[in-house]
Amino acid sequence: GAGVSQSPRYKVAKRGQDVALRCDPISGHVSLFWYQQALGQGPEFLTYFQNEAQLDKSGLPSDRFFAERPEGSVSTLKIQRTQQEDSAVYLCASSLVGDTEAFFGQGTRLTVV
Amino acid sequence: KQEVTQIPAALSVPEGENLVLNCSFTDSAIYNLQWFRQDPGKGLTSLLLIQSSQREQTSGRLNASLDKSSGRSTLYIAASQPGDSATYLCAVPYNYGQNFVFGPGTRLSVLP
Numbered sequence: 001g002a003g004v005s006q007s008p009r010y011k012v013a014k015r016g017q018d019v020a021l022r023c024d025p026i027s028g029h030v031s032l033f034w035y036q037q038a039l040g041q042g043p044e045f046l047t048y049f050q051n052e053a054q055l056d057k058s059g060l061p062s063d064r065f066f067a068e069r070p071e072g073s074v075s076t077l078k079i080q081r082t083q084q085e086d087s088a089v090y091l092c093a094s095s096l097v098g099d100t101e102a103f104f105g106q107g108t109r110l111t112v113v
Numbered sequence: 114k115q116e117v118t119q120i121p122a123a124l125s126v127p128e129g130e131n132l133v134l135n136c137s138f139t140d141s142a143i144y145n146l147q148w149f150r151q152d153p154g155k156g157l158t159s160l161l162l163i164q165s166s167q168r169e170q171t172s173g174r175l176n177a178s179l180d181k182s183s184g185r186s187t188l189y190i191a192a193s194q195p196g197d198s199a200t201y202l203c204a205v206p207y208n209y210g211q212n213f214v215f216g217p218g219t220r221l222s223v224l225p
Contacts, residue, residue, distance in 0.1 A: 006156075033213065042117075042202055042215035043157070056211045091156060093213075101147065102204075102213060104157035 002026075004105035006092050012111045013082045021077045021108045025094030032075050033102065034067055035091040043091055049075060082112045115140045115207045119216035126193055127224050134188040134219045136203035141181045143205045148177050148188050151200045151218070160201075161188070193223045 005024040013019050025032050030051055035043035036059075045059040051072035060067070064082075069075040079086055089107040116139045126132055136146070145164045149157040161177040163170045163186065169178045176189040186203055200218040207214045 004156075031210070035213075035215075042217045043213075045212045045214070048211040050211075056208065059212075093157075095210075097210065100145075100210075101159055101162045103159060104149070106156040109154070 004092055004094055004103050006090075006105035006108050008108060009106060010109050010111075012113060015083060015112055017082050018078065018080045019082055019110065021079075021090050021110070023075045023077070023092030023094075023105060025073065025075070025092070026103055027073075028096070029094035029103075030072075030097050031095045031100075031102075032069060033093040033095075034075070034077050035093065036061075037089045037091055037107070039088075046077070046090075079110075082110075084112050086110060087112045115143075115205060115214045117203060117205060117214050117216040119201075119203060119219050121219060122217065123220040123222075125222040125224065128193060128195060130193050130223075131189070131191050132193055132221075134190070134201050134221070136186040136188070136216055138184045138186075138205050138214075140205075140207075141184050143181065143207075144210065145206065146177075146179055146186050147204050147213070148175075148186075149202045149204065151202060153199075157202065190221075193221075195223045195225045197221060197223050 032049040034046040037043040048056040049069045064080045093102045093104045095102045148160040163179040174191040202218045204213040204215045
C-alpha cells in the first residue's frame with residue numbers, strides 16, 4: 001500500500017474487555033514496530049518484528065499485551081483485560097530494515113472506560 | 114541506555130521567524146537520526162533522516178544538522194508559517210535498529 005494503515009482509528013473499550021489493533025505495513029517492509037504514546041509524551045517502544053519473528057518485546061508493559069505478525073506482513077496488537085492505564089494512542093511503524101527511515105501509521109486511539 | 118531530550122518543550126513565535134529546535138542523545142553510536150512532525154490526533158510524519166556520515170540534510174524550508182560527537186541535532190525552520198504548528202519529535206535507532214528512542218517533542222505554535 002501507499003503508507004502504513006492502522007485500524008480502527010478509535011476504540012472505546014470497557015475495562016476488562018479484550019481489544020485487537022491492526023497494522024498494515026508498507027508492502028515489502030521487513031521491520032515493524034509498535035509504540036504506545038500517552039498524551040503529551042513521545043512514543044514509547046513496545047515491540048519489534050523482523051518479518052514474522054518477534055525479536056524484541058521488552059517494551060510490552062505486562063503479559064496482558066501480545067503482538068503477532070504470522071505471515072510477516074499484517075500485525076495485530078492484542079490487549080487482554082484492558083485497564084484504564086492502557087488508554088493511549090498505539091502507533092505502528094514499518095521500515096525496509098531496522099535502522100532505515102521509519103514510516104508511521106495514523107495510530108489507534110484506545111480509551112478504556 | 115539511550116536517552117533523548119528536546120529543548121524547548123514548547124515554542125510560540127510570530128509568522129515569518131526563523132527558529133531552531135534542539136535534540137540531544139546520550140549514546141553517540143547511532144546509525145542515523147530522524148525528525149518527525151505530529152499534528153494533534155494524528156500519526157507521525159517523517160521530515161528528514163540524517164545518516165551518521167552526514168552533517169546536514171535539507172528539505173524545503175527545513176534543515177537538520179547532526180553532530181554525533183557532541184550528541185546533538187538541530188532542526189532549523191526558515192520563514193515559519195502557521196501551517197508549521199505541530200509537535201516536532203526526534204528519534205534515534207537503538208539496539209541495532211530494533212527500537213527507535215524518541216524525545217518528548219517540541220510543541221510549536223506559529224502565530225499569524
